[in-house]
Structure formats: C-alpha cells, structure tokens
Amino acid sequence: MATIGFLGTGEIAACMVRALAGQGHRLRVSDRNADVAAELAALPEVSVHPNDEVVAQSEVVILCLMARVARQVLAELPWRADQSVISVMVDVPLADLHRLCAPVPDIALTIPMPFIEQGGCPLPVYPESAALRQIFGPRNLILPVDSETALNAHFAASALSAPLLELLALGSAWLAEETGDPAGAEAYVAALFKGYMSPDGSGHHFLGLLESLATEGGLNATLRARMAQAGVPETLIDAMDGLRPRLGLATR
Ligand SMILES: NC(=O)c1ccc[n+]([C@@H]2O[C@H](COP(=O)([O-])OP(=O)(O)OC[C@H]3O[C@@H](n4cnc5c(N)ncnc54)[C@H](OP(=O)(O)O)[C@@H]3O)[C@@H](O)[C@H]2O)c1
Structure with missing residues (x-):
C-alpha cells in the first residue's frame, strides 16, 4: 500500500480518489475546489493538504490539473528522485513533465475516464508504469502502448x-x-x-x-x-x- 497524492481536485481526481478510498492506501489531495475536497476528506484514508505537502508526503503523485495550471505550479513543488508521477493531463508532453517534475525519473501518461470509480476502465499507458499497475491494475485494464504518439491517439479516441x-x-x-x-x-x-x-x-x-x-x-x-x-x-x-x-x- 502506498501514499498517493493527487494534484488537482476536480472531476477526474475525485473519481480516482473514490476508486481507491478504503483499500489501505494513504491518499493526499490538493486543498482546492472546497466542496469536492470536503466530500473526499470524509472518505476513509483521505486527507487534504496544500500542493507542496501533497508532493512531500507522497510516493506516487497523480497529476490531475489543467495544462495551464500545471505549467504554473509544478516546477515549484518539492519533487524527489524516489517518487513516481502519473499524469492524466492532455496537452502536457512527457518531456515537459520531466522538466517540471525534476528530478523524478519515473513519469508515465495515462487516460482514465470517470467510470474508473467503478473499475473496468481501460488505461492506455506510456511508458510502462509499475506504479499505475500496482494502484489501478487490480480493478482496471492496463494497456501499455509503444509511444507517446500512440498514447495521444488514444486521447483522441477517448473523446469519442x-x-x-x-x-x-x-x-x-x-x-x-x-x-x-x-x-x-x-x-x-x-x-x-x-x-x-x-x-x-x-x-x-x-x-x-x-x-x-x-x-x-x-x-x-x-x-x-x-x-x-x-x-x-x-x-x-x-x-x-x-x-x-x-x-x-x-x-x-
Ligand atoms: N474529466 C475527465 O473525464 C478527464 C479524463 C481524462 C483526463 N482528464 C484530464 O485531467 C485534467 C483535469 O481535468 P478535470 O476534468 O478533472 O478538470 P477540473 O474538474 O476542472 O479539475 C481541475 C482541478 O484543478 C484544480 N486546481 C486549479 N488550480 C490549482 C492549483 N494551483 N493547485 C492545485 N489544484 C488546482 C481546480 O480547483 P479549483 O476549482 O479550486 O480551481 C480543480 O479541482 C485535465 O488535464 C484533463 O485533460 C480529464
């Protein structure tokens, strides 16, 4: 079981947190979006913190921000080389994430949909991510793809x-x-x-x-x-x- 942080407290973060609450993880969520944060804080194992505490306390950080916000806030946060990052964000390429979240070496892109809350969600991923498999593999379908381009094509298909x-x-x-x-x-x-x-x-x-x-x-x-x-x-x-x-x- 891991300490998992969520940056961004909107639609997709809430679904992922609800999917994981009560399974023995420690879940840390950004202190944004007061109504959603309060609802999530009432779930087992979930607590709400400023972004820097979310990052400092987490082994795995899941990025659920809009791209514009990610570019403003990520570089200021206390990233470490022993962490894993999973981004669900469209419009922030892997190369930018490596710059914004340095020195984290293990960064992957995936595409959850809101029904991840119930499980059975296909999760295309690039590159392979042991963290994603460990956290979401038991109840969802992990689909490694060959390149970032292929992952982005799945983003287009998800918009169907x-x-x-x-x-x-x-x-x-x-x-x-x-x-x-x-x-x-x-x-x-x-x-x-x-x-x-x-x-x-x-x-x-x-x-x-x-x-x-x-x-x-x-x-x-x-x-x-x-x-x-x-x-x-x-x-x-x-x-x-x-x-x-x-x-x-x-x-x-
Ligand atoms: N929705 C989906 O089904 C879906 C699926 C796959 C991928 N995605 C991706 O997930 C990302 C988020 O999408 P969403 O639909 O969840 O958007 P959203 O509902 O608008 O959520 C964005 C969240 O970011 C928070 N935020 C804004 N500024 C922040 C800051 N400085 N620090 C921390 N959090 C901050 C917002 O809080 P405030 O309300 O307080 O501003 C809000 O909770 C996007 O990149 C999108 O491409 C979404």
Missing part, C-alpha cells in the same frame, strides 16, 4: 465518449417520449449497447456487427443510411483529424 453518449442520450430520450418510461428507456439502451461490447480480438468486431445489421430495408440500415446522407460519419472523422495538431499527431 461525449459525441457517442450524446447520440445514446438522444435515442434514449426519443424512446422515453414514446413509452413514458425514461428509466426503462435508459436501461434498454444501456443493455443493448453493453451486449455489443465484447470484441472478438479480430480487429474487425465493430465492422462485423455493422454487416450483421445491414439487412436491406431493415430499420438499422434505414437509420444508418439517413445518418450517412447527413454526413455524420465524415464529420466524425474530420473532427477526430481536427485534434491531430493539438495532440502532436501527423496530419494526413
């Missing part, structure tokens, strides 16, 4: 979450208007898509599902064709490509 969830929310609300049962509509849509989410390892799972739903004149094919007419697939790929410069990915 909001647009796809919006489609599910719209479809679920449409169903609820018909049935008068919002909870039932949401439960149906969630169970429907959970059923599709067991890839067979071929790399073609989603395309295979689309083929199985392509019956000519069928409801799925009709709805998909209408979305294609409206340019939805091209818009999605354009939007993902639009993230390339920000994430340092080669432009096509």
Whole structure:
C-alpha cells in the first residue's frame, strides 16, 4: 500500500480518489475546489493538504490539473528522485513533465475516464508504469502502448465518449417520449449497447456487427443510411483529424 497524492481536485481526481478510498492506501489531495475536497476528506484514508505537502508526503503523485495550471505550479513543488508521477493531463508532453517534475525519473501518461470509480476502465499507458499497475491494475485494464504518439491517439479516441453518449442520450430520450418510461428507456439502451461490447480480438468486431445489421430495408440500415446522407460519419472523422495538431499527431 502506498501514499498517493493527487494534484488537482476536480472531476477526474475525485473519481480516482473514490476508486481507491478504503483499500489501505494513504491518499493526499490538493486543498482546492472546497466542496469536492470536503466530500473526499470524509472518505476513509483521505486527507487534504496544500500542493507542496501533497508532493512531500507522497510516493506516487497523480497529476490531475489543467495544462495551464500545471505549467504554473509544478516546477515549484518539492519533487524527489524516489517518487513516481502519473499524469492524466492532455496537452502536457512527457518531456515537459520531466522538466517540471525534476528530478523524478519515473513519469508515465495515462487516460482514465470517470467510470474508473467503478473499475473496468481501460488505461492506455506510456511508458510502462509499475506504479499505475500496482494502484489501478487490480480493478482496471492496463494497456501499455509503444509511444507517446500512440498514447495521444488514444486521447483522441477517448473523446469519442461525449459525441457517442450524446447520440445514446438522444435515442434514449426519443424512446422515453414514446413509452413514458425514461428509466426503462435508459436501461434498454444501456443493455443493448453493453451486449455489443465484447470484441472478438479480430480487429474487425465493430465492422462485423455493422454487416450483421445491414439487412436491406431493415430499420438499422434505414437509420444508418439517413445518418450517412447527413454526413455524420465524415464529420466524425474530420473532427477526430481536427485534434491531430493539438495532440502532436501527423496530419494526413
Ligand atoms: N474529466 C475527465 O473525464 C478527464 C479524463 C481524462 C483526463 N482528464 C484530464 O485531467 C485534467 C483535469 O481535468 P478535470 O476534468 O478533472 O478538470 P477540473 O474538474 O476542472 O479539475 C481541475 C482541478 O484543478 C484544480 N486546481 C486549479 N488550480 C490549482 C492549483 N494551483 N493547485 C492545485 N489544484 C488546482 C481546480 O480547483 P479549483 O476549482 O479550486 O480551481 C480543480 O479541482 C485535465 O488535464 C484533463 O485533460 C480529464
């Protein structure tokens, strides 16, 4: 069990702290965001401190700041060579983190999503991180990738979450208007898509599902064709490509 510090006390830090509280770690959280800090401080093994104390007391520090803030505050903190740092931040490359958190040698980038709180979260990581495996490996899926560029491509893919969830929310609300049962509509849509989410390892799972739903004149094919007419697939790929410069990915 480790002493784990969190710099930043917002949405993603709160989910990670809730995921770990009560497992025997000592959790140190920045004294920011008073409401969230107070809620977290009420959990077992969690205490709230100024940033410098969080760093001084921790073996592993998880960076959950906005990039602009990270660039302002990290270099002033009492980093040591025996610590590990895990950054979940977009827009702060590894080379910058090594400069800002010197002399820490062990720094890794990963991408948690809010449901890490319940476990089962895929965690792409670069470079490999024993600290990440030890802390989050038991309840989540650690996915080492080959380069920082590959990690950043996963950041782009993680941004599929909001647009796809919006489609599910719209479809679920449409169903609820018909049935008068919002909870039932949401439960149906969630169970429907959970059923599709067991890839067979071929790399073609989603395309295979689309083929199985392509019956000519069928409801799925009709709805998909209408979305294609409206340019939805091209818009999605354009939007993902639009993230390339920000994430340092080669432009096509
Ligand atoms: N949200 C997600 O699902 C998600 C997923 C993966 C990665 N990330 C990454 O995680 C990072 C944080 O995102 P978020 O959504 O959690 O943002 P957020 O909710 O806005 O949290 C940012 C936190 O930083 C705190 N903060 C501001 N100045 C600070 C300082 N000087 N010292 C310590 N803490 C300070 C803020 O506190 P105050 O309110 O007091 O200013 C707030 O608690 C971003 O880099 C983002 O790319 C987020």
